[in-house]
Amino acid sequence: MRSIVLTAYGEAPYLTEVAMPEPGTTDVLVRVVAASLNPLDNKLQAGYMDGFFPLTFPSKMGTDVAGIVEKTGSLMSRWRVGDRVVARLAPTAGGAFAEFALVPEDQLVLIPEGIDFDQAAGMPTAAATAWQALFETAGLTAGQTVLIHAGAGGVGSFAIQFAHAAGARVVATASGDGIEIARRLGADQVIDYRAADFASAVSDADVVLDTIGGDTQQKSFGVLRRGGKLITIVSPPDETLAKAHGVEAAFVFHASDGKRLSTVMKEIASKGMSPLIDSTFSLEAFGEAFARQASGRARGKISIRI
Numbered sequence: 001m002r003s004i005v006l007t008a009y010g011e012a013p014y015l016t017e018v019a020m021p022e023p024g025t026t027d028v029l030v031r032v033v034a035a036s037l038n039p040l041d042n043k044l045q046a047g048y049m050d051g052f053f054p055l056t057f058p059s060k061m062g063t064d065v066a067g068i069v070e071k072t073g074s075l076m077s078r079w080r081v082g083d084r085v086v087a088r089l090a091p092t093a094g095g096a097f098a099e100f101a102l103v104p105e106d107q108l109v110l111i112p113e114g115i116d117f118d119q120a121a122g123m124p125t126a127a128a129t130a131w132q133a134l135f136e137t138a139g140l141t142a143g144q145t146v147l148i149h150a151g152a153g154g155v156g157s158f159a160i161q162f163a164h165a166a167g168a169r170v171v172a173t174a175s176g177d178g179i180e181i182a183r184r185l186g187a188d189q190v191i192d193y194r195a196a197d198f199a200s201a202v203s204d205a206d207v208v209l210d211t212i213g214g215d216t217q218q219k220s221f222g223v224l225r226r227g228g229k230l231i232t233i234v235s236p237p238d239e240t241l242a243k244a245h246g247v248e249a250a251f252v253f254h255a256s257d258g259k260r261l262s263t264v265m266k267e268i269a270s271k272g273m274s275p276l277i278d279s280t281f282s283l284e285a286f287g288e289a290f291a292r293q294a295s296g297r298a299r300g301k302i303s304i305r306i
């Protein structure tokens with residue numbers, strides 16, 4: 001079968017023939033229909049994540065996968081050949097950008113009706129991280145105000161929809177056509193971060209979702225009410241600044257969790273949310289998809305159709 005493979009940090013990932021994986025007793029073999037990219041793929045390739053996710057080379061790439069069950073490793077499996085499934089693979093194992101992927105049974109989730117493979121493939125990392133940050137860590141509730149940075153990005157586009165559906169007042173940052181996209185997704189107010197200082201436009205927010213880090217994170221402390229919460233998914237927050245502003249700060253590091261993914265998929269399906277797809281590429285054009293993800297300009301998710 002064919003897979004995108006990386007042979008060393010910093011090298012260009014490429015498409016090549018690899019051995020067909022065989023499921024062990026707790027695995028399922030999935031015929032991949034779609035996979036999505038994340039900034040994590042660029043960071044893994046560059047070697048930035050070596051401290052958390054050390055790769056052994058040659059390494060198959062890709063974490064977010066959607067497809068059809070081809071074969072189960074055990075006759076007792078609760079999965080059936082032909083099931084439509086989605087999963088997040090361990091970053092150290094990879095294997096989503098391939099014709100077939102080996103998935104641990106407990107990481108598989110059924111794709112609800114009404115969600116197609118490209119949409120499903122976009123959810124495991126981005127949607128589940130947005131959910132974890134907003135509800136499990138920040139405890140966002142109806143009536144609260146949340147500032148979501150990069151509202152047109154992979155995580156931000158899901159976060160806006162989740163927060164809006166939960167009855168929160170949503171403020172988002174975006175630029176260019178991202179402004180209209182963020183509005184359409186449910187943001188009540190969108191700040192063009194290139195034209196205006198978001199820190200002057202927002203005050204007394206209950207929650208900030210920081211998807212940018214650096215200066216954006218530093219300035220975000222000032223838009224919170226006392227006791228508010230800054231949740232960052234990019235870099236550990238500055239505790240001294242948090243104390244100085246009288247707010248809480250937390251770093252969310254998303255871990256694959258089939259249960260959470262199942263909850264998130266059901267929420268998206270039942271509320272009729274539409275995952276934002278930036279672009280779709282073939283496996284042969286993976287290099288273009290990888291460059292598009294690395295640009296940092298995506299509107300929603302970049303999909304690979306196998």
Ligand SMILES: NC(=O)c1ccc[n+]([C@@H]2O[C@H](COP(=O)([O-])OP(=O)(O)OC[C@H]3O[C@@H](n4cnc5c(N)ncnc54)[C@H](OP(=O)(O)O)[C@@H]3O)[C@@H](O)[C@H]2O)c1
Nearest residue numbers: 039129150152153154155175211233252253254296297298
């Ligand atoms: N901790 C975790 O577990 C975890 C999980 C998922 C993601 N992450 C990290 O979170 C970050 C975001 O991920 P993602 O998938 O959402 O990325 P993404 O889809 O690549 O984000 C792209 C979006 O960011 C916007 N953007 C760039 N700079 C901006 C700024 N200064 N202010 C506002 N918007 C800006 C771009 O809009 P413009 O083109 O208009 O600038 C674009 O729409 C990445 O660093 C990723 O690695 C961490």
